[in-house]
Structure formats: C-alpha cells, structure tokens
Amino acid sequence: MVDLCLFDLDNTLVKTDDLKNIREACKNNANPIRLLALKQLVRRNPFRRIYASGFLRDIQENFPGIKLGVFTRAPRSYTDTVLTCAYPGFDWDVVVANEDIPRTKPHGDGVHLAMEKLGIQRTERVLLIGDSDVDVKAAYNAGCLVAVDKQSWPQKPLSEHWRALELMPDAVIARQHEVLELLGDHRPFLPNLERLLEGGSDRKGYRYLKAGYFVPREVEENCERYTINLAGRSFSKHAAVELRREDSVLSASIEDNKQSTEFPLEWIEAVRNYIDRALTSFCDTVVTVIPHRPGREPRLEMLLKQLAISLETDPLGPQVSCVPDLLAYAAGVRSNHNEHLTRVQRFENVRDHLFVKHPDLIDQNKAILVIDDVVTTGASLIYAHKRLTDSGASHVYLLGLGKNIGDIYAYP
Known part of the structure; x- marks a missing residue:
C-alpha cells in the first residue's frame, strides 16, 4: 500500500521538451511577462498533459487517503504555472x-x-514516478519505491532513458492504468527474483533486465x-543507497545465504523461469556456474546441484543438463x-585465470547458460562468455541473480 505518490513534472506529468529554455530562465525569478508566455505555450498544445484530466481524481477515489504530490528539479514559478x-x-x-531543498535530484x-x-514516516510506502535516471537515483537515495513511466519517451529512447532501465526501477510502466495497478500492489512489477521472494503474483509477467557490460x-x-540478464537487485552498503538496502528482501536473502549450501526455493524458481522463457x-541446454575460487566454498555449484534435483523432479520443455565444473579458475x-581489487584489476584477475575445464562437453548446437549470484562489474560472466565461445560454443547466455546497486552517483 502506498501512502504518498510523488510525480516528476517534466515529461512525466507534462510533455515539456520545447519549454527547456523558458524553464531555465525561470530559475530564481518569477518574471510575469515570462510566466504569461509560459501559460500561453502550455495552453496552446492540448496534447501536453500525459495523464487524463480526471485520472488523478480516479487515484484518490480508488485509494482514499493517499497523498499525491510533485517532486521536480524545475523552478517554483515554472512548476506552479x-x-x-x-x-x-x-x-x-x-x-x-x-x-x-539544498540538493535536488538525483538526491532524495x-x-x-x-x-x-x-x-x-515510512519510506517503503512512498512511490516516486518519473521518466529518467535521475528519478531512479533520487528514489534509491531516499529509500522509496520508484517507477519509470515511458509514456513520453520518443520512439528511439535517449541515454537517460536507457540509464533508467539499467538501474532496474521497481516498475516500468507504459500506460496510465498501470499506475492504479502499481499503487494497489507493486510486487507483480518487480524483477522476477524479487517478485518471488516478496510473494507477488505473476500477472505482470517475468521481468529480467538485459543490461550491457563492457571490458574496460x-x-x-x-x-x-x-x-547479462538480471533477475533482481542487490543494494550494497554504500551510503548512497543504504536506506533502500534496509527494505530490500533480495539484498537480505543474498546476505543470509553467503555461506549456504542450500538456497531459497525462489532462487531456483527464478532460474527455472528464465530457462523456460x-x-x-x-x-x-547446458547450465553451469561461475566456479568457486580456490580456498572458498563451492556455493554456486551447490545451487546448481539443487537446480538439477528440481529439474529431475519437474522437467522443463528443453532437455537441461547441469554441469557444475564446466569452468574453473x-x-x-x-x-x-577480501583483496579490494579495482575494476580493472577484477577484469585482469578473471581474464588471466578463468578457463574451460571440459571443452569436450561444448556442442555448438546446444545453448549454454552461465549463472552468477551478484553482478558488479560483470567480469566473471563476460570472460565466461569469451572462454566458452573461444572453445566453440555458439549460444551462450548469462544470468545474474542480483545486479549490485552501489554508488549510484558514479553512474554516467
């Protein structure tokens, strides 16, 4: 249940691409001539409003007691007009x-x-709806829920739109009525593993993010x-997202299973859902994992063993075999x-040590799925892909159970 729904203004409530110059000119002033011109520009275009005129009242009727507000980086005089x-x-x-406020978006x-x-009082019962990455960052920093609304996006999305998706908001919506569904229950909109852990229905489908990663x-x-396909988000202990981490079920689940040899059934179900779809x-299909490092517990290998038992009990459509040691370090x-490697050092470390242990098991007609738990730089999965394709694999897929969300202000 949401107590407060905050909307971004520009290109969330109102299409305002052509108003950028006048918006900038309104900073720290309320020039009446300029504001009159702004009124004329807004009223002249009947298609500016993104939500129907009565939709906000529909929200209030469907959710008595909910508060509706606006949080924008735009100047006060411009906003009110x-x-x-x-x-x-x-x-x-x-x-x-x-x-x-002293600090506006991307701060919360x-x-x-x-x-x-x-x-x-409760940030987990606040929802921010916006259209770009700064809205997602602001919500993460504040500790509240966030939805990205794509209704105003151009046919070819801009960089701030792609960045918003790669930050994995709680929901991505493209229609007005979805706001009502979201306010009623946000869980069906979550990335799939988070949805499973929080007990959300599957009526919104099985959401996995496809994110692009590069070698430095x-x-x-x-x-x-x-x-890399991602089933959820793992919020780190970084100060920028510490409030959001407090209410993150997947972050807690990953922390609780650091030393596990048996994993939550929802983890297995998330992998099965991905394979099935x-x-x-x-x-x-051959399923394998990023191998454990010498001296550490074979956690993901145990996860794969649990998946194999699940597939034996309840087979999927394709023939799936689990090979825990296809790769090795x-x-x-x-x-x-433990060694606090830099991003470059992480890539070099994996590049120089990861290899295919059983190249004889690679068949170019088979799909290979490689699983990792938390994806930070993507180095392990990238080099798994490279090593497998170098060994003759033609169809390699990469799946991370959680995307690490840390210093959001370091993102482009």
Missing part, C-alpha cells in the same frame, strides 16, 4: 520544487521533505557489448572481496 495550466483545479497535497532530499510536510579499455581494446527454442586467482 505548468501545473495550474495542465491540471487546472487539482489540489496537490505537496509540491517540492528546485528552490525548496525532496522525497524526505514531502514526507515531513505530510507527516508520513585498460584491459582490452575490444569494445564488444556483453548482455529464454531457452525453449533450443533442444538441449587456475591457481593464483585472487579474491575480489
């Missing part, structure tokens, strides 16, 4: 504009200010993009965690 013209007569419970201070003004230029000149076109490989 655009809202009045686009949604005349609607009384917002709170509006947080650029001048109201505006969310906290809105909560303070309305007396709302300092390691290789090759700029090839490697696609992504690899059904192949007659045979050579002696001398370093630990990413």
